[in-house]
Amino acid sequence: MPRSSLAVHLCVCVLLLCANVLPRDSLAMGARVLQPSLANVADDDNDPIVWDDLADLTTPRDMASAACAGGAIYVVGGQTRTDEGAGSDILNSVPQLNGALCSALGTVFAIGGADGWEPNDEVQKFSVENNWWDETTSMPTARYGHAAVGVDNFCFVFGGAAPAPEGKGEVVLSEVEVMDALKETWGALPPMPTPRWGISAAVESKSKRIYVVGGFDQLGRALGTVEVFDASSRTWVLDGTVPAQIMPTPRGALAVGIVGLRMFAAGGIDASRKELSTVEVMNLSSGNWSDDTPLPAPRGACAGVVCNGAFAVIGGSENAGTQTSDSVYAVQVNKPATTNTTTTMPPLSA
Ligand SMILES: *[C@@H]1O[C@H](CO)[C@@H](O)[C@H](O)[C@H]1NC(C)=O
Numbered sequence: 001m002p003r004s005s006l007a008v009h010l011c012v013c014v015l016l017l018c019a020n021v022l023p024r025d026s027l028a029m030g031a032r033v034l035q036p037s038l039a040n041v042a043d044d045d046n047d048p049i050v051w052d053d054l055a056d057l058t059t060p061r062d063m064a065s066a067a068c069a070g071g072a073i074y075v076v077g078g079q080t081r082t083d084e085g086a087g088s089d090i091l092n093s094v095p096q097l098n099g100a101l102c103s104a105l106g107t108v109f110a111i112g113g114a115d116g117w118e119p120n121d122e123v124q125k126f127s128v129e130n131n132w133w134d135e136t137t138s139m140p141t142a143r144y145g146h147a148a149v150g151v152d153n154f155c156f157v158f159g160g161a162a163p164a165p166e167g168k169g170e171v172v173l174s175e176v177e178v179m180d181a182l183k184e185t186w187g188a189l190p191p192m193p194t195p196r197w198g199i200s201a202a203v204e205s206k207s208k209r210i211y212v213v214g215g216f217d218q219l220g221r222a223l224g225t226v227e228v229f230d231a232s233s234r235t236w237v238l239d240g241t242v243p244a245q246i247m248p249t250p251r252g253a254l255a256v257g258i259v260g261l262r263m264f265a266a267g268g269i270d271a272s273r274k275e276l277s278t279v280e281v282m283n284l285s286s287g288n289w290s291d292d293t294p295l296p297a298p299r300g301a302c303a304g305v306v307c308n309g310a311f312a313v314i315g316g317s318e319n320a321g322t323q324t325s326d327s328v329y330a331v332q333v334n335k336p337a338t339t340n341t342t343t344t345m346p347p348l349s350a
Pocket residue numbers: 044045046283284285286
């Protein structure tokens with residue numbers, strides 16, 4: 001996008017902000033040290049996890065996406081309901097609803113999502129230095145409800161959905177695509193074994209294995225499916241070297257994060273479209289799942305991110321999708337998170 005149109009857009013944004021259009025937020029991990037009693041919980045500890053309340057989002061939202069870069073959590077897009085059941089506003093002039101954020105090379109990329117109700121193939125990157133979004137190469141497959149994970153210099157994108165022709169529901173996708181964050185080019189990879197959307201994913205950093213968790217199938221059923229993608233060999237791990245993988249509570253639109261060898265699966269929406277407070281934890285060495293301390297409140301379509309050794313569950317829907325929340329719940333695993341404040345960032349460019 002040429003500079004001049006960015007400048008025009010900046011003016012538009014400033015005006016729109018005055019007219020009460022909601023900005024996107026970043027939750028800056030900066031200044032505050034949390035309770036010392038939370039420190040030094042070992043990775044393989046069997047004690048129940050403890051949920052902390054972090055500073056609220058400045059805007060309640062569900063279907064937002066989150067990523068960690070440079071020790072800060074970025075939260076982009078989503079929608080908010082102004083009143084109970086009174087419809088919704090998609091955040092921002094260029095909405096990113098049900099999109100995905102990816103952090104690679106210290107940069108945050110906002111990838112796809114619903115734009116109005118159409119799937120989007122756009123990719124924008126946030127420059128921390130310039131405090132601004134710029135467009136970059138579009139993703140080959142337009143989609144929403146996908147998951148994106150950054151590993152080294154690459155962003156891997158999994159599944160999602162696009163509307164079926166003639167408004168006949170949704171086409172659920174198995175496409176996997178990868179962006180080289182340095183060259184800003186895209187390529188196709190082997191498809192995900194189970195097509196699904198409303199999925200969540202996280203990477204185990206030592207093995208560079210990406211766990212793609214839950215979601216909904218073509219018939220709208222909630223899934224407990226966990227499939228594992230090896231980011232080094234760029235293949236799906238189907239050889240039995242990863243132990244049993246079915247999440248006990250099938251659900252989509254949940255928050256997932258890996259700290260050490262534990263994968264947290266929190267909240268989400270079940271087969272009856274109810275929001276859950278369920279938290280299940282998978283031991284990545286044994287493949288065993290166990291129940292853990294539930295979220296302080298049920299949350300559907302919440303964003304999940306791991307940052308500074310903390311797993312955070314951000315926003316989400318409540319009361320059968322009639323309300324959106326501004327809560328940020330976090331589990332501090334290895335060390336106390338060092339912050340608890342929010343700042344805003346500029347909106348995505350038009
Ligand atoms: C995870 O599984 C490994 C291998 O079976 C085991 O040694 C370890 O104690 C388990 N961790 C927890 C927290 O159960």
